[in-house]
Amino acid sequence: MEPIVVQNIFKQFGNVSALHDISFTVAPGELFGLIGPDGAGKSTLFRILATLLLADKGKAMVNGLDVVKDYRAIRRQVGYMPGKFSLYQDLTVEENLHFFATIFNTTIKENYDLIRDIYEQIAPFKTRPAGKLSGGMKQKLALCCALVHKPSVLFLDEPTTGVDPVSRKEFWDMLQRLKEKNIPILVSTPYMDEATLCDRVALMQNGAIMQIDTPSTIVSQFRTKIWAIKSNDMYRLIRDLRAHPEVQSCFAFGEFLHVTMTADPEEVRSSLTTGGHTGLVIQPANAGIEDVFMSLMQAQTQAV
């Protein structure tokens, strides 16, 4: 039985279509990522799966239970970590964990092996109020609280947003270890680099899923040649490249611009040099998830 099944979910808020025909399944023990910018509809989807919102149309099942009919049973089985930090700020780390263990009718001791790795990192601060923790610590505590009742499915809504790079990496290491314990995890993130850490990802934009596959397949299926270009005046470079008739897309990507074009790179180089650009570098680049996302996003925008 697939732990998470989503079939043709639609959700409308007023005139805004928050979710449009969303379907996917998550396999047992799979780390499934929802990748997309803010406002893509990720949190709405989480709330529907966590039985907090009702979809307008479509069906969703968690552990074979219907999210509308069997919401009470689902609430006992899932671990949910909302996008916004939602623990009691005036309670200490220990008190928060103890509280959530108790309301799920269990104890910290009973499931300690599940949270040990994570809890040991925040244990030095266990008498500190949760509101006074750093961003990364808060998220680790929230994950502990979501895990303390040994859920059979884990929903993590943007767990690494607002967290420093080191803590982000640690957090994803933890998710990998949880995956080994065979807990299916649905995680969302706006960071493209985190997509490669998932088993499969769904690229979301404006309430719709643009593509679902493993990160490597998504990248390898991307046939368009990507060029990395930089010069001493990056701002003018973006403007000039976007104005170039044979350039299809041009996005900033670290210190380079990632560009797709039909023109010959040497021809572009000479036209840019005559345009007064100095320190010009043009080299072939490997496409990443972000390139795929940008091109899909552009295609979707043009289709609308």
Add this chain to the structure above:
Amino acid sequence: MKQFFEFVKKECFHIFRDRRTLIILFGMPVVLIVLFGFAITNEIRHARIAVLDYSQDALSHGLVSKITASTYFDLAENLRSEKEILPAFKKGDIRMVIVIPNGFSRDFIRERKAAIQLLTDASDPNTATTLINYANAIIGQYQQEQTHLQHLPLTIHPEVRMVYNPMLKSVFLFVPGVMTLILMLVCAMMTSITITREKELGTMEILLVSPLRPVLIIAGKVVPYVLLSFFISIIILCLGTWIFGMPVKGSILLLLSACGLFCLTALSLGILISSLTNSQQTAMMISMMGLLLPTILLSGFVYPIESMPVPLQIVSNILPAKWFIIILKDIMLKGSGLPQIALPMGILAGMTCFFLIVSLSKFKIRLS
């Protein structure tokens, strides 16, 4: 059950770690009681008066000393002519002037009819009326003392007795009123704020995605406040009886159970408010405007219900505060037992059930 106690424990942490809440909870009852008991009072004590005595005989001196001997009036100055009356009032601290005409004793004894003039500063009509009443009462008493040996023609002599509050102490009115006000504030406002706070902070989202049932969530949040408000009502009662000599003629047990019932009514109102709103701000505004103001103005705490226009009298019936004040006065001042207060108690109980049912049915098991 373990879940429930854990929830209550968590709620207590919130209360006791938030110093502002604690100050409101325990400081306000004391401040309000002391304010209403000592400062804001409509009793008159030591009103400054002036005397213009043209007669200057034994009888007039006796009358003036009789009046000033009471705690109500203090003699501020003796005037010498009528011209000094208005300036005396204009100075502002003189509330009443007594004018005794020439030959007061003679008229009183020979003609059995003596005139006396009382002038008051009626810019504050309530005070003026009260002063005249006090003065009249003292003068009447004085007249009786002077004539008790002489045989008078038949007169109707009213024998007035103020039952239940012979000293006309306003504190007897204010203690029940303040108690109602504070319980309303603590129970209704605090619970509505504490529940909406969970919504605002997003913790309600996690609580919903837990095996906790709505009843348990609400009860867990409310129980600490029930205990707190009960404790506060005991503080107010103690302050009232020990500092202001407020009597408790009826049974203490009955009084406490009435307090308990009213706490529940106010709490259920608070729950209702919180189930209708999502932000602490709105919850606070609704409790302030929708509960506190009517409680002060329409419950009979400050203004007697009997003197309100009929529509407002009808409106006052839906205020739990009105019924609680009636119960408190009946038990404390009249010593009524359960049979006499069964009706208001029943009304309060009915309101509580109604509010609870509505708010439980309104409680959202989802976010929208």
